[in-house]
Ligand SMILES: NC(=O)C1=CN([C@@H]2O[C@H](COP(=O)(O)OP(=O)(O)OC[C@H]3O[C@@H](n4cnc5c(N)ncnc54)[C@H](OP(=O)(O)O)[C@@H]3O)[C@@H](O)[C@H]2O)C=CC1
């Protein structure tokens with residue numbers, strides 16, 4: 001048990017990587033608060049699964065693009081559990097679109113959810129950890145896309161580079177409080193964010209062929225790394241990033 005009785009907050013915890021992280025943390029003994037945007041049914045399923053593991057859980061609805069969601073989420077978690085030990089900034093969107101005709105509203109919404117949302121949430125969680133006075137761990141779900149481009153992701157990849165950079169700067173700003181900040185960079189993980197993209201003829205097979213481990217990732221592949229960075233095993237790790245991509249990044253030819 002790497003997170004026994006720790007309180008873990010996760011944005012975008014109703015499905016995909018966030019849900020995987022919630023279950024992974026619960027399996028290691030944590031109580032979990034998840035934020036989600038609109039999918040109450042799936043959020044409640046995650047809460048039920050965590051409770052089945054004998055851990056406590058709550059789900060709090062809110063749009064991370066709105067700064068007030070961050071303080072409300074942290075407040076709700078503290079009311080329920082009394083503290084925040086770990087914060088996982090995960091909520092994100094990737095509406096695939098070509099560059100030359102990118103709608104302004106798609107660009108702005110992606111920046112607001114992925115980058116502003118991560119900023120507000122990290123700030124709210126960090127203030128709570130600082131006030132508690134016993135440190136903490138912040139893990140942001142960045143992406144392999146922080147390091148490489150995507151033709152239909154020109155609005156998205158800068159947000160993932162931004163989230164990675166946010167963790168590096170926060171590692172410096174928060175180190176004096178014993179708060180560690182790291183990012184996880186998943187490769188292609190099969191979730192609803194890329195269901196349509198991977199359904200294009202040949203796309204899934206092409207991606208699988210590029211991955212040395214021979215398969216797309218699953219949310220629980222990412223959860224293991226989140227648990228490690230959240231835990232005391234990573235007590236001297238801050239400002240770091242870990243690729244969880246089956247080897248995709250290093251596979252040039
Ligand atoms: N899948 C992949 O290949 C990769 C994903 N990532 C990153 O992982 C993160 C999670 O993605 P993934 O699990 O794949 O995506 P999913 O679409 O499966 O899940 C997205 C989650 O984010 C929530 N969410 C979306 N918008 C908001 C918002 N405005 N406010 C609050 N919550 C929101 C959703 O809530 P609801 O269900 O209520 O809509 C859902 O819980 C993202 O940051 C993504 O960039 C990084 C690398 C690879």
Ligand SMILES: C[C@H](O)[C@@H]1OC(=O)[C@H](O)[C@@H]1O
Pocket residue numbers: 094142143144145150160186187188189193194197
């Ligand atoms: C949504 C994409 O399939 C996924 O998102 C990322 O961040 C990865 O780089 C993949 O492109």
